[in-house]
Amino acid sequence: MNALLDPREMAEADARAIEGGIAGLTLMERAGTAVADAAARRPYPTRIAILCGPGNNGGDGLVAARILAQRGFRVRVALLGARDALIGDAAAAARRWTGPVESAETLTYETVDLIVDALFGAGLARDLEGVPRAVVERMAASGRPIIAVDLPSGLDGATGKVRGAAAQAVETVTFFRRKPGHLLLPGRALCGRVRVADIGIPASVLDAIAPTCAVNDPGAWGSAFVLPAAAGHKYSRGHALVASGGAWTAGAARLAARGALRAGAGLVTIACPPDALAVHAASYAALMARPVGDAAELGRLLEDPRFTAALVGPGLGAGPQAQAMLAACAGPERSVVADADALTSFAGDAAALAAVLSRARGAVVTPHEGEFARLFAGDDSVLGAPSKLARARAAAARLGAVVVLKGADTVVAEPGGHATIAENAPAFLATAGAGDVLAGFVCGLLAQAMPPFAAASAAVWLHGEAAREAGPGLIADDLPEALRPVYARLFPSLGWTGA
Numbered sequence: 001m002n003a004l005l006d007p008r009e010m011a012e013a014d015a016r017a018i019e020g021g022i023a024g025l026t027l028m029e030r031a032g033t034a035v036a037d038a039a040a041r042r043p044y045p046t047r048i049a050i051l052c053g054p055g056n057n058g059g060d061g062l063v064a065a066r067i068l069a070q071r072g073f074r075v076r077v078a079l080l081g082a083r084d085a086l087i088g089d090a091a092a093a094a095r096r097w098t099g100p101v102e103s104a105e106t107l108t109y110e111t112v113d114l115i116v117d118a119l120f121g122a123g124l125a126r127d128l129e130g131v132p133r134a135v136v137e138r139m140a141a142s143g144r145p146i147i148a149v150d151l152p153s154g155l156d157g158a159t160g161k162v163r164g165a166a167a168q169a170v171e172t173v174t175f176f177r178r179k180p181g182h183l184l185l186p187g188r189a190l191c192g193r194v195r196v197a198d199i200g201i202p203a204s205v206l207d208a209i210a211p212t213c214a215v216n217d218p219g220a221w222g223s224a225f226v227l228p229a230a231a232g233h234k235y236s237r238g239h240a241l242v243a244s245g246g247a248w249t250a251g252a253a254r255l256a257a258r259g260a261l262r263a264g265a266g267l268v269t270i271a272c273p274p275d276a277l278a279v280h281a282a283s284y285a286a287l288m289a290r291p292v293g294d295a296a297e298l299g300r301l302l303e304d305p306r307f308t309a310a311l312v313g314p315g316l317g318a319g320p321q322a323q324a325m326l327a328a329c330a331g332p333e334r335s336v337v338a339d340a341d342a343l344t345s346f347a348g349d350a351a352a353l354a355a356v357l358s359r360a361r362g363a364v365v366t367p368h369e370g371e372f373a374r375l376f377a378g379d380d381s382v383l384g385a386p387s388k389l390a391r392a393r394a395a396a397a398r399l400g401a402v403v404v405l406k407g408a409d410t411v412v413a414e415p416g417g418h419a420t421i422a423e424n425a426p427a428f429l430a431t432a433g434a435g436d437v438l439a440g441f442v443c444g445l446l447a448q449a450m451p452p453f454a455a456a457s458a459a460v461w462l463h464g465e466a467a468r469e470a471g472p473g474l475i476a477d478d479l480p481e482a483l484r485p486v487y488a489r490l491f492p493s494l495g496w497t498g499a
């Protein structure tokens, strides 16, 4: 697992490494060296300004300054605050810097090729105002390339939000593990390229910290991924049901159903109003279609226990009918995915949705930001949570279900607080119907009895990879097809031998 550490967890990692016998100053020396290495690799960085803040982030900058000067670069150190106010390791790093120290407040950038931003990192405690904010804004306006130490100063490592001001970096050097703010927008965009430097903190400190947030990649869910078994058959791979709207909106369900099938469900049946039957029957030979007039009829169809997962929402139309369809799908034998109109049907009444989902074997909801805001309207403890990560976690706890909060930085969270953050979705994935395919991927993986949090995270990653595979210009119809080469790479990496 590729853990992401929030500032509290990172502080604990530091503390445990120090307890284990590594001096804090040694960690700082290594951090500063990694920053110096990154600066030295930039093209022609002969004149480097290093802006140092009042804490250990500034200490890293002072170490980098000393090393770069030793390597022959022309280095200027500019400090925010008084030199004799530095304490601890940062004060020790300052004693080792024998060159002049300018004021960050009055620094000018005409004769500077490269800036190292070491003002604030993990210790950012409030919004930047006054002098610190003006310093960051002038640095941002200088037009010079900036290497950020740990985080662009002003970016909150836990939330990915800018607190007052932050300057765009070309590169960010962080330590041990990345932080959620490196992946959550706008943080991800502000960081530029992120390098993770090994400063000697042993990975074993993570055993005690037990981080709950990870990068969404196969390391987060690969061990739960269900590979086709040699002795399997189509029913053992699960039967997914996708509820469809009428003939005019049947495309959404079709996209989802193709997604479920490509994701590996053994069978996929579209349950549709009779007027849409001809559309579905003619569309895709491997899909089955069954006419279902209302929720009661859907319930009777689902008396067949081989239906292992159901998706309700895409193209369905919002209202009591969609609520009833979802209720008909949610049973102890079956996992459900609630998307789109199924979510909008519960606008402002997340408790009612939670009650329905609680009857399912496993439940995943896949809102985009608009659907999320509608569903939790009036619930400030969810909508007002400090970050996208915190909102998804709060929503998962509220619903007792896995929440996929979509976007460029899709967060998947489960009620216990475990979460993944995606970083592989290309911007051209924002196209009509892409969300329907994603819901279908989730449903297809749930049908194969993959646990909901792993299924949802895997689906989001696969969706991003499929989009990359399809490339710019993709339309949603391309996504299910593009899953094949992604699987062709993924399966062997998970130990599948082809049998």
Ligand SMILES: NC(=O)C1=CN([C@@H]2O[C@H](COP(=O)(O)OP(=O)(O)OC[C@H]3O[C@@H](n4cnc5c(N)ncnc54)[C@H](OP(=O)(O)O)[C@@H]3O)[C@@H](O)[C@H]2O)[C@@H](O)CC1
Pocket: 011, 014, 024, 027, 028, 029, 031, 053, 054, 055, 056, 057, 058, 059, 060, 119, 120, 121, 122, 123, 124, 125, 126, 127, 128, 129, 132, 149, 150, 151, 175, 199
């Ligand atoms: N720990 C370790 O072993 C290692 C840590 N490492 C490095 O340490 C960094 C974390 O260091 P840190 O904890 O000292 O916090 P840091 O980011 O320097 O900021 C704290 C200072 O800023 C101030 N301040 C805060 N907000 C402010 C605001 N809005 N406006 C104005 N001032 C504000 C705050 O003042 P106060 O809130 O007390 O008034 C305090 O003086 C981490 O990012 C990494 O780079 C590496 O060397 C590896 C080993």
Ligand SMILES: Nc1ncnc2c1ncn2[C@@H]1O[C@H](COP(=O)(O)OP(=O)(O)O)[C@@H](O)[C@H]1O
Pocket: 340, 368, 406, 407, 408, 409, 410, 425, 426, 427, 428, 429, 430, 431, 432, 433, 434, 435, 436, 437, 438, 463
């Ligand atoms: N800027 C973006 N970069 C990458 N992926 C995005 C971006 N915006 C949206 N997406 C993804 O595109 C999909 C759109 O889903 P959704 O909004 O439900 O659209 P639709 O209802 O048309 O299917 C989601 O998977 C979302 O995560």
Ligand SMILES: [K+]
Pocket: 057, 117, 118, 119, 120, 121, 148, 149, 150, 151, 152, 153
């Ligand atoms: K910084």
